[in-house]
Amino acid sequence: MKKILFLLLPFSVLSQTSLYENPDFDAIAENHQIIAMVPFKTQVKLRPKQMKDMDEEQMAKLERSEGESIQTAMYSWFLKRKKRGKMQRIRVQDPRTTNAKLLKLGIDYDNILEHTPMELAKILEVDAVISGDFETNKPMSEGASVALGLLIGFWGSTNSAIVNMSIHNAEDGILLWNYNKKVRGSLGSSPEDLVNVLMRKASRRLAYTKND
Known part of the structure; x- marks a missing residue:
């Protein structure tokens, strides 16, 4: 592991990484004009001692907030590439528009997995x-990290995250x-920070940003 990566970013990358790219992705992406990202389904795994000070409603709210934060961070990542001229063909839908369109049809963070990606894409x-x-x-x-720290006194480093x-x-x-x-x-x-690390090398294999 190169130390320079750790010095430049607050995340260091572990060895568990896998990437799949459809062999027709480049050709299919040629006809794409607009893409959207939905909230990421999130699971915050606390220790039993920490969980005793939280109820189900608080945990659900926390995980929903995290999922929407990742959605927004991913949107920002794509916007930065577009600003640099790396995504001139592709437009990225604002998460507020995405979430509003879904909510009008009764689709939210809690039930989004009941709908296929194809269904969601057509709705959006x-x-x-x-x-x-x-x-x-x-x-x-x-915000969520500080709130959790105040609620259950949990401070310290993030041991790991899987995306x-x-x-x-x-x-x-x-x-x-x-x-x-x-x-x-x-x-x-x-x-x-998480999205930047996630996409640092992956973007080279992403049809929308391969020239990044």
């Missing part, structure tokens, strides 16, 4: 939808791209 009127799972033992967003991200085609629902990575970091780690 996009060419591809980005979704994923996020697992951590401490919240990444600053599993997928891109599905709207027309037929096929999987275009999947990336699974395990990372670890400190209390100051944020969703933006």
Whole structure:
């Protein structure tokens, strides 16, 4: 592991990494004009001692906040690439628009897994939808992390986080791209830091940003 990566970013990357790229992704992406990302389903795994000071409603609210934070961070990552001229063809739907469209049809964080990526993409009127799972033992967003610390007195480093991200085609629902990575970091780690580390090398294999 190169030390320079640890010095530049609050996350260091563990060895567990896997990436799948559909062999037709480049060709399919040529016809894409707009993409969207939905909130990531999140699981915050606390120790039993920490859990005793939280009820189910508090935990559900915490995990929902984390999932939406990852969604927003991913949106920001794509916007930065677009600003640099790396994504001139592709537009990225604002998460507020995405979530509002879903909510109008009764789809929210709690029941989003009851709908296929193909269904979600058609509702959102996009060419591809980005979704994923996020697992951590401490919240990444600053607000949630501080709130949790005040609530149960939990401070310290984030031992690990696992992110599993997928891109599905709207027309037929096929999987275009999947990336699974395990990372670890400190209390100051944020969703933006996590996404930057996640996408640092993965973007080279992503049809939308391969020239990044």
